[in-house]
Amino acid sequence: MSSLDVVKVRADFPILQREINGHPLVYLDSANTSQKPRQVLDAMRDQYERHNANVSRSVHTLGTEATTAYEGARAKVAAFIGAASPDEIVFTKNSSEAINLLAYTSAEFLSLRPGDEIVVSEMEHHSNLVPWQLLCQRTGATLRWFGITDDGRLDESRLHELVNERTKLVSLVHVSNILGTINDVSRIVARAREVGALVMLDCSQSVPHLPTSVAGLGADFIAFTGHKMLGPTGIGALWGRAELLDRMPPFLGGGSMIETVTMEKTTFAPPPARFEAGTPPIAQAIGLGAAVDYLSALDMRAVHRHEQEITGYALKTLADIPGVRVFGPATPEGRGGTVSFAVDGVHPHDVGQILDDLGVEVRVGHHCARPVCARFGVAAMTRASFYLYTTTEEIDALARGVEHVRRVFG
Amino acid sequence: MIEQLYQEIILDHYKHPRGRGLREPYAGEAHHVNPTCGDEVTIRVTADLSDISYDGLGCSISQASASVLHELLTGVPPGEAARIHAAFVELMQGRGQIEPDEELLGDAVAFAGVAKYPARVKCALLPWMAFKDAAARAGVGATEVTA
Numbered sequence: 423m424s425s426l427d428v429v430k431v432r433a434d435f436p437i438l439q440r441e442i443n444g445h446p447l448v449y450l451d452s453a454n455t456s457q458k459p460r461q462v463l464d465a466m467r468d469q470y471e472r473h474n475a476n477v478s479r480s481v482h483t484l485g486t487e488a489t490t491a492y493e494g495a496r497a498k499v500a501a502f503i504g505a506a507s508p509d510e511i512v513f514t515k516n517s518s519e520a521i522n523l524l525a526y527t528s529a530e531f532l533s534l535r536p537g538d539e540i541v542v543s544e545m546e547h548h549s550n551l552v553p554w555q556l557l558c559q560r561t562g563a564t565l566r567w568f569g570i571t572d573d574g575r576l577d578e579s580r581l582h583e584l585v586n587e588r589t590k591l592v593s594l595v596h597v598s599n600i601l602g603t604i605n606d607v608s609r610i611v612a613r614a615r616e617v618g619a620l621v622m623l624d625c626s627q628s629v630p631h632l633p634t635s636v637a638g639l640g641a642d643f644i645a646f647t648g649h650k651m652l653g654p655t656g657i658g659a660l661w662g663r664a665e666l667l668d669r670m671p672p673f674l675g676g677g678s679m680i681e682t683v684t685m686e687k688t689t690f691a692p693p694p695a696r697f698e699a700g701t702p703p704i705a706q707a708i709g710l711g712a713a714v715d716y717l718s719a720l721d722m723r724a725v726h727r728h729e730q731e732i733t734g735y736a737l738k739t740l741a742d743i744p745g746v747r748v749f750g751p752a753t754p755e756g757r758g759g760t761v762s763f764a765v766d767g768v769h770p771h772d773v774g775q776i777l778d779d780l781g782v783e784v785r786v787g788h789h790c791a792r793p794v795c796a797r798f799g800v801a802a803m804t805r806a807s808f809y810l811y812t813t814t815e816e817i818d819a820l821a822r823g824v825e826h827v828r829r830v831f832g
Numbered sequence: 833m834i835e836q837l838y839q840e841i842i843l844d845h846y847k848h849p850r851g852r853g854l855r856e857p858y859a860g861e862a863h864h865v866n867p868t869c870g871d872e873v874t875i876r877v878t879a880d881l882s883d884i885s886y887d888g889l890g891c892s893i894s895q896a897s898a899s900v901l902h903e904l905l906t907g908v909p910p911g912e913a914a915r916i917h918a919a920f921v922e923l924m925q926g927r928g929q930i931e932p933d934e935e936l937l938g939d940a941v942a943f944a945g946v947a948k949y950p951a952r953v954k955c956a957l958l959p960w961m962a963f964k965d966a967a968a969r970a971g972v973g974a975t976e977v978t979a
Contacts, residue, residue, distance in 0.1 A: 771891035
């Protein structure tokens with residue numbers, strides 16, 4: 423495996439040339455959304471300039487080209503996560519829609535009723551919590567959850583009690599968007615199998631950063647989104663085992679998802695078309711395909727190793743600053759490139775504002791994971807998140823910025 | 833640029849808030865939350881505005897703003913409080929183009945720089961919007977302000 427040539431990678435990202443408030447841009451918000459390489463932007467422009475037409479319904483040349491490119495993107499995404507077939511990839515708007523697709527259809531598909539249980543964790547992004555709360559409200563099923571240990575890992579001590587014969591589905595975050603924790607889900611998956619429950623993984627923060635094999639994960643469904651993995655906004659995916667997707671009822675109704683329609687009745691297309699009503703985000707899917715090509719050419723193992731190095735450096739650098747407290751695992755092992763922290767006596771909003779003045783872009787707030795903030799007794803956190811283009815110099819700029827924050831509020 | 837936002841007066845109110853803490857008696861109370869950042873503030877007022885008490889959790893801008901509000905509006909006749917309130921809201925929504933009236937706004941003129949940071953205007957306004965609701969609930973007749 424070759425190592426990552428970060429200088430060469432950075433040259434592919436036009437936005438990294440920008441200055442912010444007179445300083446070179448230091449983009450440390452990739453867990454929020456990643457930047458886009460020229461290759462992705464070019465693929466989308468080329469689609470619009472040369473091949474634009476609607477998919478799956480045109481006999482003309484442009485329509486055929488657009489359909490080939492759109493379905494080609496599906497095949498690339500399928501290969502990227504080791505899916506058995508492109509038909510196991512349902513394109514959605516984002517991870518939230520992918521999770522909602524499963525949550526909405528599973529009332530019927532899993533015949534949920536009072537007494538049934540759905541299990542999530544305290545570590546979820548709101549997008550893998552709220553849809554299940556709503557599902558439980560609709561069906562009378564009970565929502566239960568794993569807690570978080572003090573060092574920011576899933577508390578599996580009650581695994582056998584939490585996942586039991588009443589459990590119909592377990593939906594867990596694979597990599598925490600706020601603590602950076604990479605959850606080893608093997609024991610939970612094995613327990614779910616034992617009791618006959620399905621497993622969904624929210625892979626929004628893992629597919630962009632780790633080599634992913636759905637077979638290796640052992641899950642039944644995963645959700646992820648394009649814009650966090652160098653692709654455009656507006657495109658995400660639900661992967662599901664073919665035999666499960668086959669049994670699921672439609673989610674949204676409309677064009678493209680049908681087999682035959684009469685005024686009285688409609689029969690539905692097989693997956694994935696069954697779940698893709700209406701004109702899909704065509705150029706966005708093609709952009710995601712280009713992003714997958716870009717990441718594959720670099721080798722995801724090299725991407726992950728680079729992020730491990732940056733994360734180790736960041737954890738060490740932040741630990742050396744007095745008054746800084748890092749949340750989540752203290753070492754890079756079992757941890758992704760997302761580091762949330764507190765600066766003693768300074769609200770994260772103020773930390774983020776002063777860092778922005780120095781060109782350092784971080785996210786502040788509850789990161790759509792309020793229960794995690796509550797678990798660690800804070801209303802908000804400051805989060806720096808890394809990707810394949812992040813350098814140690816950028817971590818140094820973050821550290822200088824945090825020192826400046828402490829001086830302003832000293 | 834950043835110094836315009838973090839004026840000494842603002843940092844001083846943040847570190848040494850005036851009149852902080854919820855008190856009895858009161859005639860109206862309101863709790864406002866900024867859902868995007870989780871900042872919150874609770875304001876209590878008496879019907880004659882002889883006391884305005886508050887508590888909150890959040891960034892320097894929202895919390896200093898509550899402290900300044902307490903200092904500016906406590907004990908002020910309701911009609912006058914409404915004028916100050918309107919002037920502050922106007923200043924915050926002026927995108928940095930409004931010259932603040934120092935005589936009317938006192939320490940609140942320090943927030944003029946906040947108006948240039950659209951993402952932070954809601955921080956500064958949070959306690960003032962809570963005050964408006966609390967005053968309405970307390971029947972503070974003259975505090976008819978629009979935001």
